[in-house]
């Protein structure tokens with residue numbers, strides 16, 4: 001029997017529809033690609049992509065995307081809807097695959113660098129400290145070609161056109177935290193953005209993964225390039241087949 005996989009996009013605020021569209025495109029790509037030799041045709045999963053606004057909807061999901069938007073607003077709305085604790089449980093106890101883009105990455109960080117406004121509620125799951133709005137205001141948004149090694153096939157892949165809008169960066173990985181749940185291994189740095197040339201260039205960490213939790217500073221959903229969605233969705237399929245836990249891609 002084909003496995004059914006439900007992927008949610010947290011729909012409190014931000015780029016929800018764009019993620020749903022690229023997830024559909026990624027699924028079509030996966031379903032039309034030749035299956036690995038050892039798998040049977042009926043092993044192909046069936047996907048449902050759905051918006052998540054309630055704990056009940058979250059409970060239906062095998063995996064979740066937290067989109068870009070405004071992390072402070074998203075946290076306030078999540079708290080009002082009784083979603084913060086279920087989200088923490090989903091990420092850190094059930095270890096289901098979760099991907100945060102931009103504000104979503106902020107939500108998944110265990111720490112945010114102190115800001116004037118003071119603290120904000122986080123979901124956590126990534127042992128990193130992020131700095132919000134590293135590159136300035138909305139007007140300073142930009143697109144940069146990133147070499148993302150995890151997407152490369154035979155060294156021929158095009159750089160990924162990454163859209164940065166009031167983007168956070170990861171300031172420090174593998175920070176010490178008080179949290180009790182463990183078992184995800186170290187944080188892997190999967191993407192770096194370099195401003196300027198050569199050794200003088202300033203390098204910022206813009207993509208990280210720690211076990212089931214993946215985060216990007218930029219917005220892949222604002223391009224029509226589905227490569228990162230395909231890559232992530234394949235990991236979701238593997239995680240569901242192997243009982244829900246991805247430890248550093250193993």
Ligand SMILES: NC(=O)CC[C@H](N)C(=O)O
Nearest residue numbers: 068069070071102103166
């Ligand atoms: N494009 C975005 O998601 C912006 C993120 C926003 N600056 C925040 O800190 O939440």
